[in-house]
Amino acid sequence: MVRINDxxxxxxSSYLFSEVARKVKVFMEAHPEAEVIRMGIGDVTRxxxxxxxxxxxxxxxxxxxAQSFHGYGPEQGYEFLISRIVECxxxxxxxxxxxxxxxxxxxxxxxxxxxxxxxxTANRVxxxxxxxxxxxxxxxxxxxxxxxxxxxxxxxxxYLPCTAENGFSPDLPSEEPDMIYLCYPNNPTxxxxxxxxxxxxxxxxREKGALLLFDAAYEAFIREDDVPHSIYEIEGAxxxxxxxxxxxxxxxxxxxxxxxxxxxxxxxxxxxDGEKVSLNQLWRRRQTTKFNGASYLTQRGAEALYSExxxxxxxxxxxxxxxxxxxxxxxxxxxxxxCVGGVNSPYIWxxxxxxxxxxxxxxxxxxxxxxxxxxxxxxxxxxxxYFRLTAFxxxxxxxxxxxxxxxxxx
Amino acid sequence: MVRINDxxxxxxSSYLFSEVARKVKVFMEAHPEAEVIRMGIGDVTRxxxxxxxxxxxxxxxxxxxAQSFHGYGPEQGYEFLISRIVECxxxxxxxxxxxxxxxxxxxxxxxxxxxxxxxxTANRVxxxxxxxxxxxxxxxxxxxxxxxxxxxxxxxxxYLPCTAENGFSPDLPSEEPDMIYLCYPNNPTxxxxxxxxxxxxxxxxREKGALLLFDAAYEAFIREDDVPHSIYEIEGAxxxxxxxxxxxxxxxxxxxxxxxxxxxxxxxxxxxDGEKVSLNQLWRRRQTTKFNGASYLTQRGAEALYSExxxxxxxxxxxxxxxxxxxxxxxxxxxxxxCVGGVNSPYIWxxxxxxxxxxxxxxxxxxxxxxxxxxxxxxxxxxxxYFRLTAFxxxxxxxxxxxxxxxxxx
Numbered sequence: 001m002v003r004i005n006d007x008x009x010x011x012x013s014s015y016l017f018s019e020v021a022r023k024v025k026v027f028m029e030a031h032p033e034a035e036v037i038r039m040g041i042g043d044v045t046r047x048x049x050x051x052x053x054x055x056x057x058x059x060x061x062x063x064x065x066a067q068s069f070h071g072y073g074p075e076q077g078y079e080f081l082i083s084r085i086v087e088c089x090x091x092x093x094x095x096x097x098x099x100x101x102x103x104x105x106x107x108x109x110x111x112x113x114x115x116x117x118x119x120x121t122a123n124r125v126x127x128x129x130x131x132x133x134x135x136x137x138x139x140x141x142x143x144x145x146x147x148x149x150x151x152x153x154x155x156x157x158x159y160l161p162c163t164a165e166n167g168f169s170p171d172l173p174s175e176e177p178d179m180i181y182l183c184y185p186n187n188p189t190x191x192x193x194x195x196x197x198x199x200x201x202x203x204x205x206r207e208k209g210a211l212l213l214f215d216a217a218y219e220a221f222i223r224e225d226d227v228p229h230s231i232y233e234i235e236g237a238x239x240x241x242x243x244x245x246x247x248x249x250x251x252x253x254x255x256x257x258x259x260x261x262x263x264x265x266x267x268x269x270x271x272x273d274g275e276k277v278s279l280n281q282l283w284r285r286r287q288t289t290k291f292n293g294a295s296y297l298t299q300r301g302a303e304a305l306y307s308e309x310x311x312x313x314x315x316x317x318x319x320x321x322x323x324x325x326x327x328x329x330x331x332x333x334x335x336x337x338x339c340v341g342g343v344n345s346p347y348i349w350x351x352x353x354x355x356x357x358x359x360x361x362x363x364x365x366x367x368x369x370x371x372x373x374x375x376x377x378x379x380x381x382x383x384x385x386y387f388r389l390t391a392f393x394x395x396x397x398x399x400x401x402x403x404x405x406x407x408x409x410x
Numbered sequence: 411m412v413r414i415n416d417x418x419x420x421x422x423s424s425y426l427f428s429e430v431a432r433k434v435k436v437f438m439e440a441h442p443e444a445e446v447i448r449m450g451i452g453d454v455t456r457x458x459x460x461x462x463x464x465x466x467x468x469x470x471x472x473x474x475x476a477q478s479f480h481g482y483g484p485e486q487g488y489e490f491l492i493s494r495i496v497e498c499x500x501x502x503x504x505x506x507x508x509x510x511x512x513x514x515x516x517x518x519x520x521x522x523x524x525x526x527x528x529x530x531t532a533n534r535v536x537x538x539x540x541x542x543x544x545x546x547x548x549x550x551x552x553x554x555x556x557x558x559x560x561x562x563x564x565x566x567x568x569y570l571p572c573t574a575e576n577g578f579s580p581d582l583p584s585e586e587p588d589m590i591y592l593c594y595p596n597n598p599t600x601x602x603x604x605x606x607x608x609x610x611x612x613x614x615x616r617e618k619g620a621l622l623l624f625d626a627a628y629e630a631f632i633r634e635d636d637v638p639h640s641i642y643e644i645e646g647a648x649x650x651x652x653x654x655x656x657x658x659x660x661x662x663x664x665x666x667x668x669x670x671x672x673x674x675x676x677x678x679x680x681x682x683d684g685e686k687v688s689l690n691q692l693w694r695r696r697q698t699t700k701f702n703g704a705s706y707l708t709q710r711g712a713e714a715l716y717s718e719x720x721x722x723x724x725x726x727x728x729x730x731x732x733x734x735x736x737x738x739x740x741x742x743x744x745x746x747x748x749c750v751g752g753v754n755s756p757y758i759w760x761x762x763x764x765x766x767x768x769x770x771x772x773x774x775x776x777x778x779x780x781x782x783x784x785x786x787x788x789x790x791x792x793x794x795x796y797f798r799l800t801a802f803x804x805x806x807x808x809x810x811x812x813x814x815x816x817x818x819x820x
Contacts, residue, residue: 002679066455289548295707
């Protein structure tokens with residue numbers, strides 16, 4: 001009799017974006033004339049850079065001829081892409097990462113979800129709060145979360161609040177977790193940590209033997225000097241951190257799928273008998289067994305991004321979104337809102353007006369200004385009283401939405 | 411202190427294809443003049459069909475313009491593809507599968523590997539022997555395999571031998587497993603099961619409450635009438651079976667990645683308290699949490715295959731490989747070898763000559779005829795004394811290789 005993984009039963013239905021969609025639908029049916037502007041979901045809208053589409057066309061042509069056809073590639077990715085990543089994303093920043101420490105995949109969601117495969121289910125987990133829900137849900141599935149409590153927290157997960165009160169910089173854990181998820185620039189708050197703050201986390205992990213799971217999916221949005229682009233800019237990080245990177249938000253690959261994960265060879269976990277084991281070897285074994293490589297087409301597309309023209313086109317796309325974010329941030333501040341993010345990030349994190357919950361503010365923005373965002377409480381208990389807007393809409397819509405908000409403040 | 415998943419430590423290094431590569435390298439260095447023909451690895455060599463590359467180019471163009479840009483798609487795949495699959499792969503064969511029972515992914519290797527996420531680690535597993543190693547290795551990682559014994563078997567896995575002695579049709583299990591993996595047309599033996607034989611397995615699973623994990627990756631190679639293309643051609647299978655499909659070997663998508671998995675809504679597993687749980691819902695939750703959809707480009711490429719022209723071009727490609735297989739099968743029989751497969755499959759499974767092990771036969775073929783194949787013992791204990799050749803080389807090389815064998819027999 002086949003038994004299920006009972007941890008799945010513990011997971012409540014995913015509610016956030018479906019409830020947002022339901023409310024928007026109801027509103028639009030009642031107000032068919034309203035021009036609703038969506039600033040909720042974190043998906044890009046700009047087309048792929050010309051240099052990428054050229055490379056994709058060329059790769060399709062490769063696949064159309066027997067002599068240049070590529071079948072199964074290496075599960076961990078093609079050297080032509082790995083060597084560019086190592087050179088451009090790491091060596092140029094003074095970071096020494098070897099080619100066999102890079103694992104190309106179909107995206108950071110898969111990798112942040114699957115990384116738990118190689119780790120004991122007995123490890124204790126800490127996350128920042130609010131947080132990208134995948135970190136929690138995948139640990140629920142694996143059995144590391146315990147049970148869901150009435151306050152919305154999981155009994156075995158340590159939550160590290162990030163709120164205006166601590167400047168959105170989480171305090172070090174008190175319960176000595178074994179796995180710590182950090183995402184910077186942060187989703188959903190749009191905040192960053194300085195070099196000094198990240199160094200504090202690396203030091204903590206080194207002292208406690210904890211693993212730092214560092215999600216740098218929004219790295220390309222960083223424009224300020226004191227914000228590290230990689231956790232490996234911090235000395236000693238290669239002994240404690242796995243870094244997740246994504247081409248989704250940076251190069252607009254949300255639809256064509258690509259990411260990569262860095263697992264340094266100096267990174268060790270502990271076996272049942274206390275023996276030290278290379279996590280690089282375990283992840284290689286996981287990926288070669290349960291994954292068959294990312295698409296050849298997408299890998300060729302990503303390779304093109306690392307040329308001089310590619311880097312310029314990439315920056316233009318990001319600058320477009322950052323331009324939106326800048327308009328949003330200034331407009332919101334002008335309109336009297338308290339907010340963070342939007343500088344090194346496509347996300348703006350707004351404090352809801354006094355006495356208004358996240359969902360009440362959602363209804364207010366939708367009904368008064370026809371703007372759709374995401375209630376902060378959907379990202380965790382400490383997100384209550386906050387609200388996320390994303391800078392991924394068009395410039396025109398961004399300006400239009402902000403004009404509505406400003407107008408209301410006159 | 412971060413602990414690893416200790417099950418990973420139990421897995422011996424993957425040895426088969428690296429040892430094949432090593433031996434070939436040594437031989438070629440010693441005999442630089444030899445023209446070695448590779449019939450070992452199961453990767454395709456024909457380019458993508460013209461209708462697919464046209465669709466891929468068009469999809470790249472979609473991604474190059476804001477108004478037709480596709481970002482995140484549904485994690486379970488686009489309706490434009492799902493509806494074609496449902497119509498062409500199922501309804502036309504009289505099988506009633508609903509759109510929300512189809513889950514598009516980046517490939518059958520991922521899905522056959524990841525399916526274990528939703529199932530209890532306490533389930534007992536049965537596999538045919540010889541077998542595609544992914545079924546075993548992923549269960550070792552999950553902790554369902556027990557320990558590796560000196561005979562190459564895992565203590566907690568039931569092996570169902572498929573040899574000439576039972577006509578390569580496995581007997582029903584004796585240990586009442588909860589999860590049973592069947593792959594037909596079979597990798598590595600190239601054999602198939604008839605409708606009647608498959609019905610026996612469906613009946614068994616219904617009686618015992620076992621889950622049938624049916625890998626139909628080689629479905630497109632079926633040409634004989636009595637061989638079902640889908641497990642759901644068997645009455646009652648929707649209550650017991652998950653079916654895995656792939657575009658890799660059929661449409662040459664090994665490099666651009668696409669597959670799909672069918673999880674019928676009538677399929678149930680049991681929770682700890684004996685409650686019945688929909689596996690469709692669990693798999694949906696798994697995929698929406700740990701996967702972000704397959705590439706839009708590849709999904710458009712696959713859609714094109716379901717047109718009339720697409721089906722014709724697809725058949726031409728498969729016919730090419732089946733033509734190779736036919737030449738191989740006849741040549742091998744003429745040369746006095748005993749073999750199966752090669753009729754509804756790209757694989758030929760040869761019995762090694764009396765007194766010769768799989769690896770000895772590997773050395774013999776390489777040294778005498780400069781042909782590379784795969785030792786059957788690499789696929790499991792019951793593969794000893796067998797050898798796999800694949801029909802994925804060019805027609806020219808296939809004929810050349812077979813001529814060498816025939817010559818030797820004169």
